[in-house]
Amino acid sequence: MTSPRLSVRDLQVTYTTKHDEVNAVDRVSFDVQNDEIFGIVGESGCGKSTLASTILRLLDDNGEITGGEIRYGDWDLAAMSEGELAKQIRGREISMVFQDPNTSLDPVYTIGRQLIETIRQHLDVSKQEARKRAIQSLADVGIPSPEDRLDDYPHQFSGGMRQRVVIAIALSCDPGLLIADEPTTGLDVSIQAQILDLLEDINANHDTSIILITHDLGVVAEVCDRVGVMYAGNLVEVSPVDVVYDDPKHPYTEDLLRSIPETHEMKSELTVIKGTPPDLREPPSGCRYHPRCTKVCSDACETGDIPQEYREDGSVVRCYLYDPAENPEYEGSAKVDEGQRDGQLESPERGDQL
Amino acid sequence: MTDPILEVDGLTKQFALNSSVLSRLLGNTRTLTAVRDVSFEVGRGETLALVGESGAGKSTVGNIVTRIHQPTSGAVRYRGDDIHELSNEGLREYRQSVQMVFQDPYSSLDPRYRIGATIAEPLKIHTDLSKADRRERVAELLETVNLDPDFADRYPHELSGGQLQRVSIATALSVDPEFLILDEPVSALDVSVQARILNLLMQLQRERNLSYLFISHDLGVVKHLSDRVAVMYLGEIVEQGETASLFERPAHPYTEGLLASVPQANPHVRRRGQRLTGEIPSPINPPSGCPFHPRCEYATEECESDHPPLESVFEGREAACHHWEEVSAFEHVGEMSAEERREAN
Known part of the structure; x- marks a missing residue:
């Protein structure tokens, strides 16, 4: 088993404004394997772009890493000096593509x-x-x-x-890792398809893993091997891409998929997620999704801490539904221990997965 | 279609390009044809979607229908009357009956006006309601678009994008229009917010029998809510027909390519068919013959010289292609086997 290309552990990013502190990324952990395209999907304000910039430490002045590690090879990017980062990492080992090529x-x-x-x-x-x-x-x-x-x-x-x-x-x-932040947003579909083909091609023919940040579930289905779903600064689910679409684990993933027109009969009423995303200056207690969730199963959803990570088939999910102690109806999943994370997940051949 | 409320007939719009005084004196002005000989109808209670990539001319068509632009030639008839030859009274009625909603609610609402004042503005112009009546009407309208009536006292910066878009829709509805021009109304919104706006638009259409001209580049949204689709390429309509049938069996290679290029939110399905290659050519100097021929895999010699007219190709479908039979015979939809997907990749 080879070690993953990138390992993010318990990453926490805080923005400080005049009056408040905002936890834009809260206890996020994931691995990016060698040669995979890892998608990060979520709606505006969920912290996906903050997460991307944090990996290269390109945060705005008022943002800082307040916990966790970002391991790449033998380096911890979260603790590296600015000078070394510029010399060794940015543009050399990890490079980034943003939405607007003009900037x-x-x-x-x-x-x-x-x-x-x-x-x-x-x-x-x-x-x-x-x-x-x-x-x-x-x-x-x-x-x-x-x-x-x-x-x-x-x-x-x-x-x-x-x-x-x-x-x-x-x-x-x-580079060993390419981070693409909404690389096709704002482009026409024909150009978008060409750029996505190019990313797949790069991934197949170079030794380059890709993190693809997007709000578009179609783009994820098209090119990603695995995908992490973010909501209000939390990474709520990490799953192989077909699991996300066939059998989503986290209620938010399920609700998000159900709100796109493609999953409905023509002209039928679309499923709507109740409420609005929380203000991260005062995030909800418990699971941050609980005020909007249709599957609240325990007091812990409302009053506990954010859920631990549980393994469920090939997925890692943060939801009390998968905690036997909180959800008596549920049996069979285990808490994720360190080392047993995605590293041991057999990385299926690309073809099989598609 | 039984009862067209809007008829667009042979619409052409040319824009003059900047040129020097000398070349103008010599009569060498250059023009860009943004819309070329476009004709379509929208029935009562119907949604016609105009789709195409940027630069296709779809917004220009919308802007001519709203009288923002004058057409170079051709006519737009609303309930039978040419909208560019209306009397003052006719024009006032037209402007009440046809309303528009744009993509970016931040730029279409005045940041210094309270929401209530914005929504009441058309009421001031088009009705003689008293101030108190207007306030009441504003509260009703806010409820119609599922916003709390208290929002009337807020400013745009206090609202989210989805809420602002609902305010735009409430403003458009304030004077009981029959026809809405929706220019990319959900393009700037997150999917979960988009779902609410689409539900609202569908509900309003059912309740009030509204007609929509829905301009969008998002084919997933178009497929969900439109009755008919007109596909534009370089200023021309290249294919037009009923939504379900057009998505299932496109008859123009551009439609086929456009549909094949859209990422499907399902990892097991990919549309078959040639994806679009290359990019849209400049409208200043469009290709000869069929404007799509340089990017078309079906193109033959005929296509380079001979511009195919938009004509009825089979029941309920018009297409402008010499090779429509070949295109429409192709099996486009269906689940792709793992092998096919591997090959496609």
Whole structure:
């Protein structure tokens, strides 16, 4: 058994505002395996983008990690110095792609210069060698005649091509992990399909794991191997992708799936989740989903701490439904012990899972 | 369709592009054709969806129907009258009867007005209700869209996106319209909030027999609530027909590609058919012949030179394609075996 590419344990992120403290990410644990596409899905404000930026320690000034570990190889990214992080990790081992390619590219430099700069920042190579690598990166992401396009400026590319350039820069140093935060939001469906194909292709042909952050359950079903569902700063479920769609474990996952039109007869009334997401300045006690949950099973849901993590088939779920002590009707799951997490989950062949 | 309330007939809209004084003097102006010879009808109580990717011209069509833009040629008839040739009184009635809801409720509501004042504004213009009556009506409208009447005293920044979108809908409903133009009304909303707005729109349509022109790029939403769909590409309608049938058996390669490109929220199903390759060409310099031919896998020589007209291809369907028979004969929907999926990947 190989160790996972990335292990996040009990991660806690707090934003401090003038009057309040907000726990945007609360006790989140998950692993990303080698060569998998791990999706993180949730609605606005659930903390998914905060989680993504935390891995590279790109939090805003008022946000800080207040607990937990982020293990990547022998490093703990949560405890590393800023200098080392910049030298060893960002852009080298882990790179990130954001939603809007226009903010990631510098409009006054050619894309060749931006690519070569990234490569020479991290790898000890000559200018010629860096140029070669840059051309290869552009070819890898499907940009036609990459040699000629190296001297073009970002505005000379279309929106879809610009996102490809951003991905080329992210891949230029062969990172072990690519974090893509809503990489196709705002793109047309045809371009979105092409970018998703590209991510699958990168994942299959390079030794690069991918974390894909998205609000779109269709995108998750299309490309992810496993998916984590976030609600109000908690990771409530981590499951293989077909489990999420066929047999979701957490009531929130189930409710979320039931509110999309695709799961309904045409023109029928859509299932609605009651209430609204909580204000994280004053999160509900117990399970943060309990005020909206249709399956409250115990006093602990309302008054306890957030539920522990329970294993259920190949999933890890945070819900008292799976706690025999709180839900007498339920038998058969076990609390997750450290070491027995996803690491031991057999990682099925991609084909079988699809 | 029995009783069209809106008829759009041969609509074309060209925009002049910026050009220098000299080239204008020499008569060399460049134009962009945003909408080209578009015709459709919307029946009473019916929802027609306009779909397509950005730059297809769907919002321009919506803006012409709301009289934000003047068409270059063609006509829009509402209850039989050309909306660009209405008398003052006719125009006032039209503006009461046709209302719109836009994508971004943050920019369509005035941040300095209380919610109640925003909703009451059309009542001031179109009715002679007293101030007290207007207040009462505002409270009713808020209840119609499932908001607490107390919201009348709040400002937009105090509300969430979904609540603001309900305020936009309440404002549109305030003067008892018969026709709503909904331009991407749920695109900015989370799925759980989107479900509420879609339920509300469907419920209002049932109760009031409203007609909708629903402009959207989200095919999942369109499939759920529209009766008929018109697919636009580079300013033209390339296919038009009943929703269920069109999703099951597209007759235009662009529709096929668009449907195949949408990620399905089900890991076991993927639509068969060619996904779209390449990108939309510039509308300033559109391709010759069929505008879709450079991206089309069915394209033959004929398609490069000969523009196919939008014509009835089978019962209830119009398509603009020389090869519609081949496209529509293809089996598009169904569960994909693990093997097929592996291959598709």
